Amino acid sequence: MLGDRFSSGNFILSNDFIVTEQQQIASLLYKYLQGSLTETETFVLETWRMQSEANQRFFEVLQNDEQVSQWIAENHPNRLQDFEERIYAKVLHKISYLRVTPIYKRAWFRVAVAASVFFLAGLIYWTNFPKKQADIIEVTNFKPTNDIEAPKFTKATITLADGKIIAVDDLTAISQSSVQLTKTADGNIVYSGNSEESVYNTLTNPKGSKVIDLKLSDGSHVWLNVGSSISYPVAFSGKERKVTITGEAYFEVVHNESIPFKVSKGGTVITVLGTHFNVNAYEDEAFIKVSLLEGSIKVMKDQQESPVMHAGQQAIVTSDIKIRNNIAMDEVMAWRNGIFKFNKTDIQSMMRQAERWYNIQVAYPKGIPPEIFTGEISRDVNLSEFVKILRYSDVRTNISGNVLTINP
Incomplete structure:
Protein backbone atom coordinates (compact mmCIF):
# COMPACT_ATOMS: atom_id res chain seq x y z
CA MET A 1 0.00 0.00 0.00
CA LEU A 2 2.89 2.32 0.71
CA GLY A 3 4.83 1.25 -2.36
CA ASP A 4 4.01 4.53 -4.10
CA ARG A 5 5.84 6.45 -1.37
CA PHE A 6 5.41 10.20 -1.65
CA SER A 7 3.78 11.25 -4.90
CA SER A 8 5.45 14.28 -6.41
CA GLY A 9 2.98 17.08 -5.71
CA ASN A 10 2.87 20.37 -7.55
CA PHE A 11 3.11 22.76 -4.60
CA ILE A 12 6.81 22.76 -5.40
CA LEU A 13 6.90 21.84 -9.06
CA SER A 14 10.63 21.75 -9.76
CA ASN A 15 11.87 18.16 -9.93
CA ASP A 16 15.07 19.30 -8.23
CA PHE A 17 13.24 19.47 -4.93
CA ILE A 18 11.30 16.19 -4.74
CA VAL A 19 13.48 14.64 -2.03
CA THR A 20 13.51 17.84 0.00
CA GLU A 21 9.73 17.91 -0.23
CA GLN A 22 9.55 14.34 1.04
CA GLN A 23 11.54 15.24 4.11
CA GLN A 24 9.47 18.34 4.76
CA ILE A 25 6.17 16.50 4.35
CA ALA A 26 7.38 13.89 6.85
CA SER A 27 8.07 16.67 9.33
CA LEU A 28 4.63 18.14 8.76
CA LEU A 29 3.02 14.74 9.34
CA TYR A 30 4.88 14.53 12.63
CA LYS A 31 3.69 18.00 13.67
CA TYR A 32 0.16 17.10 12.56
CA LEU A 33 0.15 14.25 15.10
CA GLN A 34 1.38 16.68 17.72
CA GLY A 35 -1.39 19.14 16.88
CA SER A 36 1.19 21.90 16.40
CA LEU A 37 0.85 22.81 12.71
CA THR A 38 0.73 26.50 11.81
CA GLU A 39 -1.81 27.80 9.28
CA THR A 40 0.78 27.73 6.49
CA GLU A 41 1.98 24.24 7.43
CA THR A 42 -1.60 22.94 7.52
CA PHE A 43 -2.16 24.38 4.05
CA VAL A 44 1.03 22.79 2.67
CA LEU A 45 0.20 19.36 4.12
CA GLU A 46 -3.37 19.52 2.83
CA THR A 47 -2.16 20.62 -0.62
CA TRP A 48 0.24 17.68 -0.75
CA ARG A 49 -2.41 15.23 0.48
CA MET A 50 -4.87 16.26 -2.24
CA GLN A 51 -2.34 15.92 -5.06
CA SER A 52 -2.99 12.20 -5.63
CA GLU A 53 -4.69 9.09 -4.33
CA ALA A 54 -1.24 7.73 -3.45
CA ASN A 55 -0.64 10.68 -1.14
CA GLN A 56 -4.05 10.20 0.45
CA ARG A 57 -3.34 6.49 1.06
CA PHE A 58 0.07 7.34 2.47
CA PHE A 59 -1.51 9.87 4.84
CA GLU A 60 -4.09 7.35 6.05
CA VAL A 61 -1.71 4.42 6.46
CA LEU A 62 0.87 6.47 8.36
CA GLN A 63 -1.72 6.83 11.09
CA ASN A 64 -1.57 3.05 11.67
CA ASP A 65 1.73 1.94 13.17
CA GLU A 66 1.12 -1.76 12.44
CA GLN A 67 0.76 -1.17 8.69
CA VAL A 68 3.86 1.03 8.65
CA SER A 69 5.94 -1.59 10.45
CA GLN A 70 4.68 -4.27 8.07
CA TRP A 71 5.65 -2.18 5.03
CA ILE A 72 9.16 -1.61 6.38
CA ALA A 73 9.63 -5.32 7.09
CA GLU A 74 8.38 -6.33 3.64
CA ASN A 75 10.29 -3.76 1.60
CA HIS A 76 13.55 -3.24 3.49
CA PRO A 77 14.18 -6.21 5.81
CA ASN A 78 17.96 -6.16 5.34
CA ARG A 79 18.29 -2.47 6.14
CA LEU A 80 16.02 -2.40 9.14
CA GLN A 81 18.62 -3.08 11.84
CA ASP A 82 21.23 -0.71 10.39
CA PHE A 83 18.62 1.99 10.01
CA GLU A 84 17.48 1.56 13.60
CA GLU A 85 21.01 2.10 14.85
CA ARG A 86 21.37 5.27 12.81
CA ILE A 87 18.09 6.94 13.48
CA TYR A 88 15.81 5.33 16.03
CA ALA A 89 17.51 6.83 19.06
CA LYS A 90 17.01 10.28 17.55
CA VAL A 91 13.36 9.50 16.87
CA LEU A 92 12.73 8.34 20.43
CA HIS A 93 14.39 11.47 21.75
CA LYS A 94 12.06 13.60 19.67
CA ILE A 95 8.87 11.77 20.53
CA SER A 96 9.60 11.90 24.25
CA TYR A 97 8.55 15.54 24.03
CA LEU A 98 5.29 14.87 22.23
CA ARG A 99 2.40 16.98 23.41
CA VAL A 100 -0.66 14.79 24.01
CA THR A 101 -3.48 15.61 21.60
CA PRO A 102 -7.00 14.18 21.30
CA ILE A 103 -6.40 12.62 17.87
CA TYR A 104 -6.40 9.08 19.25
CA LYS A 105 -7.70 7.53 22.45
CA ARG A 106 -4.48 5.97 23.77
CA ALA A 107 -1.25 7.89 24.32
CA TRP A 108 1.00 4.94 23.47
CA PHE A 109 -0.66 4.65 20.05
CA ARG A 110 0.01 8.32 19.27
CA VAL A 111 3.66 7.88 20.17
CA ALA A 112 3.98 4.74 18.07
CA VAL A 113 2.47 6.46 15.04
CA ALA A 114 4.70 9.50 15.43
CA ALA A 115 7.71 7.22 15.68
CA SER A 116 6.58 5.42 12.54
CA VAL A 117 6.29 8.67 10.61
CA PHE A 118 9.80 9.78 11.40
CA PHE A 119 11.13 6.23 11.08
CA LEU A 120 9.66 5.85 7.60
CA ALA A 121 10.67 9.37 6.55
CA GLY A 122 14.25 8.65 7.48
CA LEU A 123 14.12 5.32 5.66
CA ILE A 124 12.88 6.97 2.48
CA TYR A 125 15.70 9.49 2.59
CA TRP A 126 18.33 6.83 3.40
CA THR A 127 16.99 4.57 0.61
CA ASN A 128 17.23 7.33 -1.99
CA PHE A 129 20.69 8.43 -0.87
CA PRO A 130 22.45 5.37 0.64
CA LYS A 131 25.88 7.03 0.55
CA LYS A 132 24.77 9.98 2.66
CA GLN A 133 23.96 10.11 6.32
CA ALA A 134 20.23 9.94 6.94
CA ASP A 135 19.14 13.02 8.80
CA ILE A 136 15.66 13.86 9.98
CA ILE A 137 14.89 17.32 8.63
CA GLU A 138 12.18 19.26 10.40
CA VAL A 139 10.51 22.41 9.13
CA THR A 140 12.35 25.08 11.07
CA ASN A 141 10.52 27.92 12.75
CA PHE A 142 11.25 31.01 10.70
CA LYS A 143 12.21 33.85 13.04
CA PRO A 144 12.60 37.01 10.98
CA THR A 145 14.66 39.88 12.27
CA ASN A 146 11.82 42.07 11.08
CA ASP A 147 8.24 41.47 10.01
CA ILE A 148 5.52 43.30 8.16
CA GLU A 149 1.85 42.91 8.95
CA ALA A 150 -0.86 42.50 6.36
CA PRO A 151 -2.89 45.69 5.85
CA LYS A 152 -5.33 46.25 8.71
CA PHE A 153 -7.05 49.40 7.44
CA THR A 154 -7.43 51.49 4.32
CA LYS A 155 -4.93 54.17 3.31
CA ALA A 156 -7.04 55.22 0.33
CA MET A 333 -10.96 36.66 -7.95
CA ALA A 334 -8.66 35.45 -5.17
CA TRP A 335 -7.77 39.01 -4.15
CA ARG A 336 -11.47 39.85 -3.71
CA ASN A 337 -11.91 36.72 -1.61
CA GLY A 338 -9.05 37.57 0.73
CA ILE A 339 -6.48 35.03 -0.45
CA PHE A 340 -3.36 34.69 -2.54
CA LYS A 341 -3.93 31.87 -5.04
CA PHE A 342 -1.13 30.55 -7.22
CA ASN A 343 -1.30 28.05 -10.07
CA LYS A 344 2.10 27.14 -11.51
CA THR A 345 3.15 30.70 -10.72
CA ASP A 346 6.75 31.85 -11.02
CA ILE A 347 8.37 33.55 -8.07
CA GLN A 348 8.50 37.02 -9.66
CA SER A 349 4.75 37.02 -10.27
CA MET A 350 4.15 35.96 -6.68
CA MET A 351 6.44 38.66 -5.36
CA ARG A 352 4.79 41.41 -7.41
CA GLN A 353 1.58 40.63 -5.55
CA ALA A 354 3.46 40.64 -2.25
CA GLU A 355 5.13 43.97 -3.08
CA ARG A 356 1.76 45.64 -3.55
CA TRP A 357 0.00 44.04 -0.59
CA TYR A 358 2.75 44.46 2.00
CA ASN A 359 4.22 47.65 0.44
CA ILE A 360 7.71 46.18 0.20
CA GLN A 361 10.59 45.95 -2.23
CA VAL A 362 11.92 42.56 -3.33
CA ALA A 363 15.59 42.02 -4.12
CA TYR A 364 17.24 39.06 -5.89
CA PRO A 365 20.97 39.64 -5.26
CA LYS A 366 21.98 36.14 -6.38
CA GLY A 367 19.57 35.80 -9.27
CA ILE A 368 15.94 34.81 -9.63
CA PRO A 369 15.07 31.29 -8.41
CA PRO A 370 13.43 29.14 -11.12
CA GLU A 371 10.82 27.47 -8.90
CA ILE A 372 7.12 27.68 -9.63
CA PHE A 373 4.37 27.23 -7.05
CA THR A 374 0.76 26.13 -6.77
CA GLY A 375 -1.36 26.78 -3.69
CA GLU A 376 -3.15 29.45 -1.69
CA ILE A 377 -2.77 31.34 1.56
CA SER A 378 -4.79 34.00 3.39
CA ARG A 379 -3.98 37.63 2.65
CA ASP A 380 -4.34 38.32 6.38
CA VAL A 381 -1.05 36.66 7.33
CA ASN A 382 2.13 38.59 8.07
CA LEU A 383 4.89 38.68 5.48
CA SER A 384 7.00 36.20 7.46
CA GLU A 385 4.16 33.67 7.23
CA PHE A 386 3.65 34.35 3.52
CA VAL A 387 7.30 33.68 2.64
CA LYS A 388 7.21 30.32 4.41
CA ILE A 389 5.68 29.10 1.15
CA LEU A 390 9.06 29.73 -0.48
CA ARG A 391 10.95 27.99 2.28
CA TYR A 392 9.41 24.65 1.35
CA SER A 393 11.77 24.76 -1.63
CA ASP A 394 15.45 25.68 -1.44
CA VAL A 395 14.63 29.39 -1.67
CA ARG A 396 15.89 31.43 1.28
CA THR A 397 14.48 34.76 2.42
CA ASN A 398 15.33 37.63 4.73
CA ILE A 399 13.24 40.61 5.80
CA SER A 400 15.07 43.82 6.67
CA GLY A 401 13.09 47.03 6.93
CA ASN A 402 10.73 47.01 3.97
CA VAL A 403 13.06 44.91 1.79
CA LEU A 404 12.51 41.21 1.24
CA THR A 405 15.68 39.54 -0.03
CA ILE A 406 15.31 36.26 -1.93
CA ASN A 407 18.19 33.90 -2.67
CA PRO A 408 18.21 30.56 -4.51
Whole structure:
Protein backbone atom coordinates (compact mmCIF):
# COMPACT_ATOMS: atom_id res chain seq x y z
CA MET A 1 0.00 0.00 0.00
CA LEU A 2 2.89 2.32 0.71
CA GLY A 3 4.83 1.25 -2.36
CA ASP A 4 4.01 4.53 -4.10
CA ARG A 5 5.84 6.45 -1.37
CA PHE A 6 5.41 10.20 -1.65
CA SER A 7 3.78 11.25 -4.90
CA SER A 8 5.45 14.28 -6.41
CA GLY A 9 2.98 17.08 -5.71
CA ASN A 10 2.87 20.37 -7.55
CA PHE A 11 3.11 22.76 -4.60
CA ILE A 12 6.81 22.76 -5.40
CA LEU A 13 6.90 21.84 -9.06
CA SER A 14 10.63 21.75 -9.76
CA ASN A 15 11.87 18.16 -9.93
CA ASP A 16 15.07 19.30 -8.23
CA PHE A 17 13.24 19.47 -4.93
CA ILE A 18 11.30 16.19 -4.74
CA VAL A 19 13.48 14.64 -2.03
CA THR A 20 13.51 17.84 0.00
CA GLU A 21 9.73 17.91 -0.23
CA GLN A 22 9.55 14.34 1.04
CA GLN A 23 11.54 15.24 4.11
CA GLN A 24 9.47 18.34 4.76
CA ILE A 25 6.17 16.50 4.35
CA ALA A 26 7.38 13.89 6.85
CA SER A 27 8.07 16.67 9.33
CA LEU A 28 4.63 18.14 8.76
CA LEU A 29 3.02 14.74 9.34
CA TYR A 30 4.88 14.53 12.63
CA LYS A 31 3.69 18.00 13.67
CA TYR A 32 0.16 17.10 12.56
CA LEU A 33 0.15 14.25 15.10
CA GLN A 34 1.38 16.68 17.72
CA GLY A 35 -1.39 19.14 16.88
CA SER A 36 1.19 21.90 16.40
CA LEU A 37 0.85 22.81 12.71
CA THR A 38 0.73 26.50 11.81
CA GLU A 39 -1.81 27.80 9.28
CA THR A 40 0.78 27.73 6.49
CA GLU A 41 1.98 24.24 7.43
CA THR A 42 -1.60 22.94 7.52
CA PHE A 43 -2.16 24.38 4.05
CA VAL A 44 1.03 22.79 2.67
CA LEU A 45 0.20 19.36 4.12
CA GLU A 46 -3.37 19.52 2.83
CA THR A 47 -2.16 20.62 -0.62
CA TRP A 48 0.24 17.68 -0.75
CA ARG A 49 -2.41 15.23 0.48
CA MET A 50 -4.87 16.26 -2.24
CA GLN A 51 -2.34 15.92 -5.06
CA SER A 52 -2.99 12.20 -5.63
CA GLU A 53 -4.69 9.09 -4.33
CA ALA A 54 -1.24 7.73 -3.45
CA ASN A 55 -0.64 10.68 -1.14
CA GLN A 56 -4.05 10.20 0.45
CA ARG A 57 -3.34 6.49 1.06
CA PHE A 58 0.07 7.34 2.47
CA PHE A 59 -1.51 9.87 4.84
CA GLU A 60 -4.09 7.35 6.05
CA VAL A 61 -1.71 4.42 6.46
CA LEU A 62 0.87 6.47 8.36
CA GLN A 63 -1.72 6.83 11.09
CA ASN A 64 -1.57 3.05 11.67
CA ASP A 65 1.73 1.94 13.17
CA GLU A 66 1.12 -1.76 12.44
CA GLN A 67 0.76 -1.17 8.69
CA VAL A 68 3.86 1.03 8.65
CA SER A 69 5.94 -1.59 10.45
CA GLN A 70 4.68 -4.27 8.07
CA TRP A 71 5.65 -2.18 5.03
CA ILE A 72 9.16 -1.61 6.38
CA ALA A 73 9.63 -5.32 7.09
CA GLU A 74 8.38 -6.33 3.64
CA ASN A 75 10.29 -3.76 1.60
CA HIS A 76 13.55 -3.24 3.49
CA PRO A 77 14.18 -6.21 5.81
CA ASN A 78 17.96 -6.16 5.34
CA ARG A 79 18.29 -2.47 6.14
CA LEU A 80 16.02 -2.40 9.14
CA GLN A 81 18.62 -3.08 11.84
CA ASP A 82 21.23 -0.71 10.39
CA PHE A 83 18.62 1.99 10.01
CA GLU A 84 17.48 1.56 13.60
CA GLU A 85 21.01 2.10 14.85
CA ARG A 86 21.37 5.27 12.81
CA ILE A 87 18.09 6.94 13.48
CA TYR A 88 15.81 5.33 16.03
CA ALA A 89 17.51 6.83 19.06
CA LYS A 90 17.01 10.28 17.55
CA VAL A 91 13.36 9.50 16.87
CA LEU A 92 12.73 8.34 20.43
CA HIS A 93 14.39 11.47 21.75
CA LYS A 94 12.06 13.60 19.67
CA ILE A 95 8.87 11.77 20.53
CA SER A 96 9.60 11.90 24.25
CA TYR A 97 8.55 15.54 24.03
CA LEU A 98 5.29 14.87 22.23
CA ARG A 99 2.40 16.98 23.41
CA VAL A 100 -0.66 14.79 24.01
CA THR A 101 -3.48 15.61 21.60
CA PRO A 102 -7.00 14.18 21.30
CA ILE A 103 -6.40 12.62 17.87
CA TYR A 104 -6.40 9.08 19.25
CA LYS A 105 -7.70 7.53 22.45
CA ARG A 106 -4.48 5.97 23.77
CA ALA A 107 -1.25 7.89 24.32
CA TRP A 108 1.00 4.94 23.47
CA PHE A 109 -0.66 4.65 20.05
CA ARG A 110 0.01 8.32 19.27
CA VAL A 111 3.66 7.88 20.17
CA ALA A 112 3.98 4.74 18.07
CA VAL A 113 2.47 6.46 15.04
CA ALA A 114 4.70 9.50 15.43
CA ALA A 115 7.71 7.22 15.68
CA SER A 116 6.58 5.42 12.54
CA VAL A 117 6.29 8.67 10.61
CA PHE A 118 9.80 9.78 11.40
CA PHE A 119 11.13 6.23 11.08
CA LEU A 120 9.66 5.85 7.60
CA ALA A 121 10.67 9.37 6.55
CA GLY A 122 14.25 8.65 7.48
CA LEU A 123 14.12 5.32 5.66
CA ILE A 124 12.88 6.97 2.48
CA TYR A 125 15.70 9.49 2.59
CA TRP A 126 18.33 6.83 3.40
CA THR A 127 16.99 4.57 0.61
CA ASN A 128 17.23 7.33 -1.99
CA PHE A 129 20.69 8.43 -0.87
CA PRO A 130 22.45 5.37 0.64
CA LYS A 131 25.88 7.03 0.55
CA LYS A 132 24.77 9.98 2.66
CA GLN A 133 23.96 10.11 6.32
CA ALA A 134 20.23 9.94 6.94
CA ASP A 135 19.14 13.02 8.80
CA ILE A 136 15.66 13.86 9.98
CA ILE A 137 14.89 17.32 8.63
CA GLU A 138 12.18 19.26 10.40
CA VAL A 139 10.51 22.41 9.13
CA THR A 140 12.35 25.08 11.07
CA ASN A 141 10.52 27.92 12.75
CA PHE A 142 11.25 31.01 10.70
CA LYS A 143 12.21 33.85 13.04
CA PRO A 144 12.60 37.01 10.98
CA THR A 145 14.66 39.88 12.27
CA ASN A 146 11.82 42.07 11.08
CA ASP A 147 8.24 41.47 10.01
CA ILE A 148 5.52 43.30 8.16
CA GLU A 149 1.85 42.91 8.95
CA ALA A 150 -0.86 42.50 6.36
CA PRO A 151 -2.89 45.69 5.85
CA LYS A 152 -5.33 46.25 8.71
CA PHE A 153 -7.05 49.40 7.44
CA THR A 154 -7.43 51.49 4.32
CA LYS A 155 -4.93 54.17 3.31
CA ALA A 156 -7.04 55.22 0.33
CA THR A 157 -7.53 58.86 -0.62
CA ILE A 158 -10.01 60.76 -2.78
CA THR A 159 -8.84 63.63 -4.95
CA LEU A 160 -11.71 66.08 -5.46
CA ALA A 161 -12.32 68.18 -8.56
CA ASP A 162 -10.61 71.19 -6.97
CA GLY A 163 -7.45 69.15 -6.26
CA LYS A 164 -8.08 68.71 -2.56
CA ILE A 165 -7.03 65.28 -1.26
CA ILE A 166 -9.05 63.64 1.51
CA ALA A 167 -8.11 60.48 3.39
CA VAL A 168 -11.00 58.02 3.24
CA ASP A 169 -10.60 57.33 6.95
CA ASP A 170 -11.28 61.04 7.61
CA LEU A 171 -14.25 61.24 5.24
CA THR A 172 -17.63 62.16 6.71
CA ALA A 173 -19.93 63.74 4.09
CA ILE A 174 -19.20 66.07 1.17
CA SER A 175 -21.51 67.68 -1.37
CA GLN A 176 -20.27 68.24 -4.94
CA SER A 177 -22.57 69.63 -7.62
CA SER A 178 -25.67 68.31 -5.83
CA VAL A 179 -24.06 64.87 -5.40
CA GLN A 180 -23.47 63.53 -1.90
CA LEU A 181 -20.24 61.70 -1.09
CA THR A 182 -20.47 59.62 2.10
CA LYS A 183 -18.76 56.72 3.82
CA THR A 184 -20.69 53.79 5.25
CA ALA A 185 -20.08 52.27 8.67
CA ASP A 186 -17.97 49.50 7.14
CA GLY A 187 -15.78 51.98 5.25
CA ASN A 188 -17.32 51.83 1.77
CA ILE A 189 -17.57 54.98 -0.35
CA VAL A 190 -20.96 55.97 -1.76
CA TYR A 191 -21.97 58.64 -4.30
CA SER A 192 -25.65 59.53 -4.58
CA GLY A 193 -27.55 62.17 -6.52
CA ASN A 194 -27.64 63.62 -10.03
CA SER A 195 -25.82 66.42 -11.77
CA GLU A 196 -25.30 67.63 -15.32
CA GLU A 197 -21.88 69.05 -14.51
CA SER A 198 -18.72 67.16 -15.48
CA VAL A 199 -17.10 66.90 -12.06
CA TYR A 200 -14.51 64.15 -11.62
CA ASN A 201 -13.00 62.52 -8.54
CA THR A 202 -10.12 60.06 -8.29
CA LEU A 203 -9.98 57.28 -5.73
CA THR A 204 -6.43 56.07 -5.06
CA ASN A 205 -5.71 52.90 -3.09
CA PRO A 206 -1.95 52.74 -2.42
CA LYS A 207 0.24 49.74 -1.70
CA GLY A 208 -0.10 48.35 1.81
CA SER A 209 -3.81 49.23 2.05
CA LYS A 210 -7.02 47.23 2.38
CA VAL A 211 -9.19 46.63 -0.67
CA ILE A 212 -11.83 49.35 -0.89
CA ASP A 213 -15.42 49.32 -2.15
CA LEU A 214 -16.80 52.22 -4.19
CA LYS A 215 -20.45 52.73 -5.13
CA LEU A 216 -20.84 55.03 -8.12
CA SER A 217 -23.78 57.37 -8.62
CA ASP A 218 -25.55 54.93 -10.98
CA GLY A 219 -25.42 52.18 -8.34
CA SER A 220 -22.54 50.27 -9.94
CA HIS A 221 -19.97 48.81 -7.52
CA VAL A 222 -16.20 48.87 -7.93
CA TRP A 223 -13.72 47.06 -5.70
CA LEU A 224 -10.26 48.58 -5.97
CA ASN A 225 -7.20 46.47 -5.27
CA VAL A 226 -4.00 47.86 -3.74
CA GLY A 227 -1.68 49.94 -5.91
CA SER A 228 -4.67 51.03 -8.01
CA SER A 229 -6.77 54.08 -8.84
CA ILE A 230 -10.00 54.97 -10.59
CA SER A 231 -11.17 58.33 -11.99
CA TYR A 232 -14.91 58.84 -12.46
CA PRO A 233 -17.59 61.53 -12.63
CA VAL A 234 -19.43 62.17 -9.38
CA ALA A 235 -22.60 61.75 -11.46
CA PHE A 236 -22.95 60.21 -14.92
CA SER A 237 -24.50 62.30 -17.67
CA GLY A 238 -24.61 62.08 -21.44
CA LYS A 239 -24.62 58.97 -23.61
CA GLU A 240 -22.04 56.87 -21.77
CA ARG A 241 -20.71 56.08 -18.31
CA LYS A 242 -16.93 56.24 -18.53
CA VAL A 243 -14.23 55.63 -15.91
CA THR A 244 -10.45 55.31 -16.12
CA ILE A 245 -8.35 52.94 -14.03
CA THR A 246 -4.82 51.94 -13.17
CA GLY A 247 -3.94 48.69 -11.40
CA GLU A 248 -6.75 46.24 -10.72
CA ALA A 249 -10.48 46.61 -10.17
CA TYR A 250 -13.53 44.38 -10.08
CA PHE A 251 -16.79 45.81 -11.44
CA GLU A 252 -20.43 44.95 -10.90
CA VAL A 253 -22.14 47.28 -13.35
CA VAL A 254 -25.81 48.22 -13.17
CA HIS A 255 -27.53 47.39 -16.45
CA ASN A 256 -28.52 50.34 -18.63
CA GLU A 257 -28.80 49.43 -22.30
CA SER A 258 -29.15 53.03 -23.43
CA ILE A 259 -26.05 54.25 -21.57
CA PRO A 260 -23.12 51.82 -21.93
CA PHE A 261 -20.46 51.63 -19.25
CA LYS A 262 -16.84 52.00 -20.41
CA VAL A 263 -13.59 51.31 -18.58
CA SER A 264 -10.40 52.67 -20.14
CA LYS A 265 -6.72 52.09 -19.48
CA GLY A 266 -4.37 53.70 -21.96
CA GLY A 267 -5.48 52.62 -25.42
CA THR A 268 -7.66 49.79 -24.07
CA VAL A 269 -11.41 50.33 -23.66
CA ILE A 270 -13.88 47.81 -22.23
CA THR A 271 -17.52 48.39 -23.14
CA VAL A 272 -20.38 46.83 -21.17
CA LEU A 273 -24.08 47.31 -20.59
CA GLY A 274 -24.38 45.55 -17.25
CA THR A 275 -22.09 42.79 -16.08
CA HIS A 276 -19.47 41.51 -13.61
CA PHE A 277 -15.83 41.57 -14.70
CA ASN A 278 -12.28 42.04 -13.43
CA VAL A 279 -9.57 44.19 -14.99
CA ASN A 280 -5.90 43.63 -14.13
CA ALA A 281 -3.90 46.48 -15.67
CA TYR A 282 -0.86 46.95 -13.43
CA GLU A 283 2.03 48.74 -15.12
CA ASP A 284 4.53 46.09 -13.99
CA GLU A 285 2.57 43.24 -15.58
CA ALA A 286 3.28 42.13 -19.15
CA PHE A 287 -0.29 42.60 -20.38
CA ILE A 288 -3.79 43.67 -19.42
CA LYS A 289 -6.19 40.88 -18.44
CA VAL A 290 -9.95 41.37 -18.65
CA SER A 291 -11.87 38.47 -17.08
CA LEU A 292 -15.63 38.12 -17.47
CA LEU A 293 -17.66 36.48 -14.71
CA GLU A 294 -21.17 37.39 -15.83
CA GLY A 295 -22.86 39.05 -18.81
CA SER A 296 -21.02 40.14 -21.95
CA ILE A 297 -18.42 42.72 -22.90
CA LYS A 298 -16.28 43.92 -25.78
CA VAL A 299 -12.64 44.93 -25.53
CA MET A 300 -11.03 47.45 -27.87
CA LYS A 301 -7.31 48.14 -28.26
CA ASP A 302 -6.57 51.15 -30.44
CA GLN A 303 -8.42 50.19 -33.66
CA GLN A 304 -8.81 46.48 -32.86
CA GLU A 305 -12.00 45.13 -31.33
CA SER A 306 -12.61 41.74 -29.76
CA PRO A 307 -15.68 39.66 -30.49
CA VAL A 308 -18.36 39.76 -27.82
CA MET A 309 -16.99 37.98 -24.76
CA HIS A 310 -19.05 35.69 -22.56
CA ALA A 311 -18.79 34.45 -18.97
CA GLY A 312 -15.68 32.37 -18.30
CA GLN A 313 -13.58 34.09 -20.96
CA GLN A 314 -10.55 36.32 -20.55
CA ALA A 315 -9.06 38.89 -22.91
CA ILE A 316 -5.26 39.20 -22.98
CA VAL A 317 -4.38 42.64 -24.29
CA THR A 318 -0.89 43.44 -25.60
CA SER A 319 -0.39 44.91 -29.06
CA ASP A 320 -3.43 42.85 -30.02
CA ILE A 321 -6.28 41.04 -28.25
CA LYS A 322 -6.40 37.30 -27.60
CA ILE A 323 -9.37 35.51 -26.01
CA ARG A 324 -8.89 32.60 -23.61
CA ASN A 325 -11.68 30.22 -22.63
CA ASN A 326 -12.56 28.30 -19.45
CA ILE A 327 -10.61 30.56 -17.12
CA ALA A 328 -10.20 29.59 -13.46
CA MET A 329 -12.14 32.52 -12.03
CA ASP A 330 -11.36 31.53 -8.45
CA GLU A 331 -7.75 32.41 -9.20
CA VAL A 332 -8.73 35.70 -10.87
CA MET A 333 -10.96 36.66 -7.95
CA ALA A 334 -8.66 35.45 -5.17
CA TRP A 335 -7.77 39.01 -4.15
CA ARG A 336 -11.47 39.85 -3.71
CA ASN A 337 -11.91 36.72 -1.61
CA GLY A 338 -9.05 37.57 0.73
CA ILE A 339 -6.48 35.03 -0.45
CA PHE A 340 -3.36 34.69 -2.54
CA LYS A 341 -3.93 31.87 -5.04
CA PHE A 342 -1.13 30.55 -7.22
CA ASN A 343 -1.30 28.05 -10.07
CA LYS A 344 2.10 27.14 -11.51
CA THR A 345 3.15 30.70 -10.72
CA ASP A 346 6.75 31.85 -11.02
CA ILE A 347 8.37 33.55 -8.07
CA GLN A 348 8.50 37.02 -9.66
CA SER A 349 4.75 37.02 -10.27
CA MET A 350 4.15 35.96 -6.68
CA MET A 351 6.44 38.66 -5.36
CA ARG A 352 4.79 41.41 -7.41
CA GLN A 353 1.58 40.63 -5.55
CA ALA A 354 3.46 40.64 -2.25
CA GLU A 355 5.13 43.97 -3.08
CA ARG A 356 1.76 45.64 -3.55
CA TRP A 357 0.00 44.04 -0.59
CA TYR A 358 2.75 44.46 2.00
CA ASN A 359 4.22 47.65 0.44
CA ILE A 360 7.71 46.18 0.20
CA GLN A 361 10.59 45.95 -2.23
CA VAL A 362 11.92 42.56 -3.33
CA ALA A 363 15.59 42.02 -4.12
CA TYR A 364 17.24 39.06 -5.89
CA PRO A 365 20.97 39.64 -5.26
CA LYS A 366 21.98 36.14 -6.38
CA GLY A 367 19.57 35.80 -9.27
CA ILE A 368 15.94 34.81 -9.63
CA PRO A 369 15.07 31.29 -8.41
CA PRO A 370 13.43 29.14 -11.12
CA GLU A 371 10.82 27.47 -8.90
CA ILE A 372 7.12 27.68 -9.63
CA PHE A 373 4.37 27.23 -7.05
CA THR A 374 0.76 26.13 -6.77
CA GLY A 375 -1.36 26.78 -3.69
CA GLU A 376 -3.15 29.45 -1.69
CA ILE A 377 -2.77 31.34 1.56
CA SER A 378 -4.79 34.00 3.39
CA ARG A 379 -3.98 37.63 2.65
CA ASP A 380 -4.34 38.32 6.38
CA VAL A 381 -1.05 36.66 7.33
CA ASN A 382 2.13 38.59 8.07
CA LEU A 383 4.89 38.68 5.48
CA SER A 384 7.00 36.20 7.46
CA GLU A 385 4.16 33.67 7.23
CA PHE A 386 3.65 34.35 3.52
CA VAL A 387 7.30 33.68 2.64
CA LYS A 388 7.21 30.32 4.41
CA ILE A 389 5.68 29.10 1.15
CA LEU A 390 9.06 29.73 -0.48
CA ARG A 391 10.95 27.99 2.28
CA TYR A 392 9.41 24.65 1.35
CA SER A 393 11.77 24.76 -1.63
CA ASP A 394 15.45 25.68 -1.44
CA VAL A 395 14.63 29.39 -1.67
CA ARG A 396 15.89 31.43 1.28
CA THR A 397 14.48 34.76 2.42
CA ASN A 398 15.33 37.63 4.73
CA ILE A 399 13.24 40.61 5.80
CA SER A 400 15.07 43.82 6.67
CA GLY A 401 13.09 47.03 6.93
CA ASN A 402 10.73 47.01 3.97
CA VAL A 403 13.06 44.91 1.79
CA LEU A 404 12.51 41.21 1.24
CA THR A 405 15.68 39.54 -0.03
CA ILE A 406 15.31 36.26 -1.93
CA ASN A 407 18.19 33.90 -2.67
CA PRO A 408 18.21 30.56 -4.51
